[in-house]
Amino acid sequence: MRKFTFELNESVTRTEIRFTNRFGIELAGDFYLPKDAGDKKLPALVIGGPFGAVKEQASGRYANEMASLGFAALAFDGSYTGESGGTPRNVAAPDINTEDFMAAVDGIGLQSNVDRERIGVIGVCGWGSIALNAVSIDKRVKAIATVSMVGVAAGFAGLPLEQRTQLLEALSQQRWADLDSGTFAPMADQLPTELPENTDMETKETVEFYRTPRGFHENSILSNGRWNATMPFSFMSTSVMNYIDEISPRPTLFIAGEQAFSKPLSETAYEKAKEPKELVIIPDAWHSTLYDNMEKIPFDKLKQFFAENLI
Secondary structure: OOOOOOOOOOOEEEEEEEEEOOOOOEEEEEEEEEHHHOOOOEEEEEEEOOOOOOOOOHHHHHHHHHHHOOOEEEEEOOOOOOOOOOOOOOOOOHHHHHHHHHHHHHHHHOOOOEEEEEEEEEEEOHHHHHHHHHHHHOOOEEEEEEEOOOOHHHHHHOOOHHHHHHHHHHHHHHHHHHHHHOOOOEOOOOOOOOOOOOOOHHHHHHHHHHHOOOOOOOOOHHHHOOOEOOOHHHHHHOOOOOOHHHHOOOOEEEEEEOOOOOHHHHHHHHHHOOOOEEEEEEOOOOOOHHHHOOOOOOHHHHHHHHHHHOO
């Protein structure tokens, strides 16, 4: 039996679906639908993230809740992760993951209860910037919201030249090591194995989400694995969000925690985006708070935003 980090809402059904991106990789998704949908055509949401998570964690939680509020919703695993296909495993790449979001729009658009003219997107954490990238070019999407957005490519782009060069030298040598060993080496663990008493709340919340019963899932890279060591190559050679201004005139909603390390990234993206746009800051919330804290995640705001714009 599959394990989820949340309970299925009693007013919602969940169905496993599969769809293929244009790179030929089969993606795994969970389709959530209100039980009383009947044969109605509903507004629909495609939901991805966080970076390193799987659909049984935060994205599924969001899909479950939004379905209880009257939307059809799809949570999915990106290529090379979770139950989706692709080898080697535990890889992310901005171009492929951008296509994953667009393929998920394909996948949800094939469901009989979905109105193809009313599709929106929610991107969480690193999938927030990927979602913005996808929506800037996929004109089928009518509205987008990001939550605790992180720009992985922007983080690498911001490295000083000397540090960037050193990292690329190490990654380049890692390719030889992988070839010689016949396997793809994993990256160093991104989360601490122990939390000292003085651990900051940001780190504490993230570790609690991925490594404790609060949010642990065996298929999640940050819960139970490590990224492929050479994964950063793609993010260091491909820019993301270059065309964020082309999302307009479709509306964009940015949601960030007041205490989150990622808040400045949402603020910067908000400044780059054109109207209509909105930035919502959640008081006393950290980055990972908005993964699963039902008292802090502004589902009422998300419902209002998409109800007004998926028309």
